[in-house]
Amino acid sequence: MQNNMIPQKTNKAPNTRVPSGKKRRPQKSNGKSKVGSIILKVLAFILITVLAIALLAYFGLGMLMSDSNPEIQSMTVTTFLETGAFKFIPHLYLSDSEIQRIVDGNKMKDMDADVDEGLINLEGIVYEGTLNVSTSTSAESDDSQNNSSAPIEIHEVSGSTYYGTMMIVKDPSRVSLATIYPWRDLGVTLDQLVKDNGAVAGINGGLYNSYNNTGGSPYGVIVSNGQIQYNQPQQWPGLVLVGFTENNILQIIDISQMTPKQVEHLVKDRKIRDAVTFQDEASDSNNHFVQLIINDEARELHGMGSGLNPRTAIGQRADGAVLMFVTDGRGKNGHLGASASDLIEVMRRFDAVNAANLDGGSSSCMYYGDEYLMTSVTFYNANSSWRLPAGFVVK
Numbered sequence: 001m002q003n004n005m006i007p008q009k010t011n012k013a014p015n016t017r018v019p020s021g022k023k024r025r026p027q028k029s030n031g032k033s034k035v036g037s038i039i040l041k042v043l044a045f046i047l048i049t050v051l052a053i054a055l056l057a058y059f060g061l062g063m064l065m066s067d068s069n070p071e072i073q074s075m076t077v078t079t080f081l082e083t084g085a086f087k088f089i090p091h092l093y094l095s096d097s098e099i100q101r102i103v104d105g106n107k108m109k110d111m112d113a114d115v116d117e118g119l120i121n122l123e124g125i126v127y128e129g130t131l132n133v134s135t136s137t138s139a140e141s142d143d144s145q146n147n148s149s150a151p152i153e154i155h156e157v158s159g160s161t162y163y164g165t166m167m168i169v170k171d172p173s174r175v176s177l178a179t180i181y182p183w184r185d186l187g188v189t190l191d192q193l194v195k196d197n198g199a200v201a202g203i204n205g206g207l208y209n210s211y212n213n214t215g216g217s218p219y220g221v222i223v224s225n226g227q228i229q230y231n232q233p234q235q236w237p238g239l240v241l242v243g244f245t246e247n248n249i250l251q252i253i254d255i256s257q258m259t260p261k262q263v264e265h266l267v268k269d270r271k272i273r274d275a276v277t278f279q280d281e282a283s284d285s286n287n288h289f290v291q292l293i294i295n296d297e298a299r300e301l302h303g304m305g306s307g308l309n310p311r312t313a314i315g316q317r318a319d320g321a322v323l324m325f326v327t328d329g330r331g332k333n334g335h336l337g338a339s340a341s342d343l344i345e346v347m348r349r350f351d352a353v354n355a356a357n358l359d360g361g362s363s364s365c366m367y368y369g370d371e372y373l374m375t376s377v378t379f380y381n382a383n384s385s386w387r388l389p390a391g392f393v394v395k
Helices: 029-065 069-083 090-094 096-104 188-194 260-271 340-349
Strands: 133-136 154-156 163-169 175-179 200-206 221-224 227-231 238-246 250-254 272-279 289-296 314-317 322-327 350-357 366-368 369-373 392-395
Touching: 029 069, 029 090, 069 096, 069 133, 090 096, 096 340, 133 392, 154 340, 163 200, 163 369, 175 221, 175 238, 175 260, 175 340, 175 366, 188 200, 188 366, 200 289, 200 314, 221 238, 227 260, 238 260, 250 260, 250 314, 250 350, 272 392, 289 314, 314 340, 322 369, 340 350
Parallel strands: 133 154
Antiparallel strands: 154 163, 163 322, 175 392, 200 366, 200 392, 221 227, 221 272, 238 250, 238 272, 289 350, 314 322, 314 350, 366 369
């Protein structure tokens, strides 16, 4: 018997065909999409990091601003109020009345006395010689330094919260105010100001428009070579005139209540030849000071007196020598800066009879011998200075 062959059923699906023109192809990865995704991830990471840092900074500052440690709170508040761009920070944590309470507890006693010119004796000044430098790492004012024959001395001065440089100019007639008058939008760096005026040294001076580092216009009053180049004594509250007479005596004069006309009479009557203005005001919006020593009397401090910041100060000894002092701060070289007490202590150590604080912060700088002895504390001007409209120079 013959077996019949019966086809077996299978579960195999019949072959299917994709209609022509619709064949499926493997998808290719989109390179642009991958790059975009990476960029977004990087941006997200940066944003999160910035927010984290901002939050840490905010809460960290909040701890410094809290009243759990009144000394640290006072230092922090007064320091920020002295800055140009960060005055608002204390107001993020404290009320105006709380800030004013701290300022009142740490301000300086008013000084109304006029400079007694009889305390300055210019008879022993040598008005000749080449301007060269005598350096010393000691800040002590001993006989060997006082009797040095060098027309200019440079001394390094270190404190617990700052590093500074003291320049002593034996002949006060060599100190004048250099300006870029007529005023314009952009000022010049200190080295250019010194060189353009045939000088060998210089420091920054008084208040000026420092917005965006423009530096082309001063505030208050400017006198150069006996000529008033700017005259708005009430442009800012508490302005004090700091400069020299034709007799080479340093003057420190409160002009906050004067009109421009009264300033004209003052300059003429007192024979002011070169001067700038800085602000003496203790409030919840500003915390500035000017007078340090008047007629050999140091200014009395309440509490800390001020915060810690880079500083520029000018003074005069009984023998007529001019003292120019500049410090670092705001983190530069790991230092916070100098206080009003520090400035008074240093000026007294160098025998100042009269001394005044000038514009500080990022503006503080000193130039001598074709180099910066003290530079701006801002990162982008770490080897130079901010643009300035004026500065005290040594010819």
